[in-house]
Amino acid sequence: MAEFFIIIVIITILVALGFGLIGMLKGGRRGSDRMFKSLVARISLSVFLFLLVMFAAYMGWIEPNPVVFSTSTQK
C-alpha cells in the first residue's frame, strides 16, 4: 500500500516536471511563469516524497530491498 502510494507520487512528480518542460518550450512571460510554478510543485512534491519514504521506513511499512523470492517445490 505504501509502495503503491510512493509510486503514484513519483508519477505525479514526473508529470509536474513535464509541465515545466512544456512551459520552457512555450517561452515568453507566460511560459516562464508556468515553468516556474511547475518546478515549485515538483520540488515540493519531491520533499514530501522523501519525508514519506523516511516515515514509511521508520514505521516499518517498507523495508530496504525486501524481496527474497520463494523457491518453488524442492525436487
Next chain:
Amino acid sequence: MTTATATIPHGVHHHGPEKGLMRWIKTTNHKDIGSLYMWFAFAMLLIGGALAMGIRAELLQPGMQLMEPQFFNQLTTMHGLIMVFGAIMPAFVGLGNWLIPMMIGAPDMALPRMNNWSFWILPFAGGILLSTFFMEGGAPAFGWTFYAPLSTTFAPDSTDFFIFAVHLLGFSSIMGAINIIATVLNMRAPEMKLMDMPLFVWTWLITSFLLIGAMPVLAGVVTMMLTDRNFGTAFFDATGGGDPVMFQHIFWFFGHPEVYIMILPAFGITSHIIPTFARKPLFGYSSMVYATASIAFLSYIVWAHHMFLTGMPVAGGLYFMYATMLIAVPTGVKVFNWVATMWRGSMTFEAPMLWTLSFVFLFTIGGFSGLMLGIAPADIQYHDTYFVVAHFHYVLVTGALWAIIAATLYWLPKWTGKMYNESLAKIHFWWAVISVNILFFPQHFLGLAGMPRRIPDYSLQFADFNLISSIGGFAFGASFFLLTYIVVDCIRNGKPVSARPWKGAKGLEWTLDAKAPYHSFNTPPSRALIEAESQHSA
C-alpha cells in the same frame, strides 16, 4: 569571435557557398548537408551491396566454396548494419534535409550548426564500423541484431569498436531528429497550419519522435553490452541474475520503432508522387496523418513479436500477436488511400511513378508476409528461416530503398535544375524491379521449405531456388551502376527544366527557381500560395 552574419534582408540572396573542400566541412546549409547525406548513404549502399554480393556468391551452390563460415557471418552482420544505419537511415535524413525547409517555406533548418555535426559524425562512425573487418578476430559476426550472449561472451574484440560506432550513429540520428522537429514546428511559414503540411513533412516529424524515443534505448543496450564484456557486469548473464532474454526485450524496444523509422518517410514520399502523376489531390489527407501517427504509437508496444520463439508467457504472446495485427489497419488505410488517389486519375508513368507504383505493390507483399510472421503459432514455423529474410527485404529494399530512388528521381530536377534521362531511367527501373523479384521472391519458398537464415551452406533440396536467387542478386547489384550513371549524367549533362517539371506536381518546393536557390525561402510564402500548393486542394 562573432563570425555570424546579420539577418538576411528580404528577397536578397545572401552569401552563396564557399569554394573548395571547406564548403563541405563548414557548411550550415541544408542543401549542402542533404547532398552530403545522400552521397554518404549511396557510398554505404554500394559497400553494403558488395557484401551482399559476397553472400549470394557463397550461396550460389550448396557446399562451401569461397569463404570460411565465420567470414560469411561477418558479411551478413555487416551487410545488415551498414544498410540499416549507413544507407537507409542517412538517405532519409538527407532527403529530409533537402526537402523539409523547401516544403514548409523556410530558409534552412532550425539548428544549422548541429545539422552539420549530425552529418559529420557519420563518416567517422562508418569508418570505425568498417575498420572492424581489418581487426584481429574479424568484424562482428553475430547478426545485425547482436543478440547476447553471442555479442558478449562469444564475440571478437572488434565488438567494442562496433559498440562505439553504434553510439556515434545514435548521436547523429538523435541530433538529426531534434533538428527536424525544431524545423517543422518552429521554422514553418507562419501562415502554414499543421494540417497544411505536406505528408513527407508529417511522416518525418513523426519519425523524429520515434528516433528520439528509440535511439537512446539502443545506446543504453549497447552500453550494457560494453560493460558486460569489459567490466564484469551481469545484465545478460544468468549466472549473476541477469538474462539474455532481457537483451532481446531492450533491443527490440528500439528495433521495432526502428523499422518504422525506415518506412514512414517512404510513405510520405509515396503520398507526394502518386498525386502528381495521377493528377488528382491526395485521397484522404487527414486519415493519412492519423494513420501515420497510429502506426508510430503502435510501433512502441509490439516489440516482442520478434521473440515468439524466445519464450514468453502465453498471455504475452497473445497480446503481442493481436497488437501486431492491429498495425495492419492504419497501413491498410494508407494503401487504400494511394489506390483511391489513382482511381480515375489521368495517370502517366514516368520513372518516379513506376518506382512508386511498384513500391505500393511490392511493399504490400512484404506487409502481408509480415502479418503471417506476426501470427504467433505460425511464426514457430517461419522463425529464423529465409521467409523472414524475404519479408524484410521486401519491406526494406522494395519498400524503403524504392521510395528513396523514386524520391531521388522525382526531386532531382529541383535539386539540379536539370532533367535525368527518362528512357535510361525506365530501362533501369524494369531491370531492377524484375531482378529484385528474382532475387527475393524465391526466398519465400526457401523459408517455407525450412531453410534457415544466416548459414553459408544448405542441404541439396534448396539448391535450385538459391541459384535463381543468386542470379537475380547479381543482376540487381549490377543495376546500381546504371543508377549511378543516370544520376551523374543528370548532374553533368541534363537538359535544363522549368521550375515545375512535373505538370501535376504540387508543393511549395516547386514554386522556387528551377534549381532551388541556396537559401530556400527568404520571405515566408503567403496564405494564398500555401493553399494553392497544399496536398488537399483540388
Next chain:
Amino acid sequence: MSEQKYYVPDGTYWPIIGSIGVTILFVGFANQMHGVSWGASAMVLGFAIVIFMLFGWLGQVVNESVNGIYNSQVDRSFRWGMSWFIFSEVMFFAAFFGALFYARQISVPWLSGEGNNLYTPELWDGFKATWQQIAFSTPGTTLKSGVEMSIPTQLVDTWGLPALNTALLLLSGVTLTFAHHALRAERRNQVISWLVATIVLGVAFLGFQVAEYGHAYADGLQLTSGIYGSTFYMLTGFHGFHVTIGAIMLSVILYRVQKGHFSADSHFGFEGVAWYWHFVDVVWLGLFVFVYWL
C-alpha cells in the same frame, strides 16, 4: 515583421573538431580496454578536444546571443532542441530502469523457478533467488565473461549516506528554485548566492557519492556482484555523470549571471540548465526509491 527575418549562421569548424574528438576518445577507450598502451592517452586527448569544442561552440553561441544577433525564432529553436535532447536523456535512463525492473520482477524470480521455468538449484547447489543479495546465493561463481563474482558482505546501507545524499540533492533543488525566483524578480545578488549554494550542494552530493562507492566496494558490492551490482553502479554512475555535467553547466550560468547576462524576461540559458538540474534530481529520487528501497 521582425519575425520574418530569418537567421542562418555562417559556416563553422566546431562540428568537425567535435567529431574528431569523440572518435579519438572512443577509439582510445576501446584500445584501452584491450590493453593497448596508447589507449589511455588517446582517451585523454579525445576528451580534451571534446571539452575544447564544447566550450568553443557554446561560447560562440553565448557571444552571439549577448550581441543580440539572434531573434525570438532562434530562441524558440533552442528551446525545442533542448527539450527533445532532455527527452532523449529520459529514454536513455529508461533503458537502465527497464533493466532494473526486468531483473527484479522477471529474470530473478524465473531463476528461482517461478512460472514453470528453469529450476536453478539443479544448476547451482543451494541457489536461492534473492534480489539485492543475488551474489550471496551463488557463491564462488565465475561470470560468463570470465570474471569472478564479488560477494558482498553486507547489504547496501539505506539510512546513512544515501538518505543524506537525497536530502542534499533535494535541498539543491530548493535553492535552485530560490535562484530562479530571484532571477525572475531581477535580484541579481540573491541569484548569485542561491546558485553558489546549489553548486556547493551538488558538489557535496558528488563527494558523498564517491565515499558511498568506497564503502560499497570495500563491502564487496562491486560491478561484478551480479545483476544488483550491475544496475546499482550503472544507474548511480550515469546519474553521477549527469550531476557532474549539471554542476559544470550551473557554474557557467553563475559566471554568466555575474557578467550581467540574462534578464527577468529572457533567460533561456538559465531555464534550460535549471530544468536539467531538476530532471537529474528526479532521476535520483527514482533511484533512491527503486534501487535502495522498493
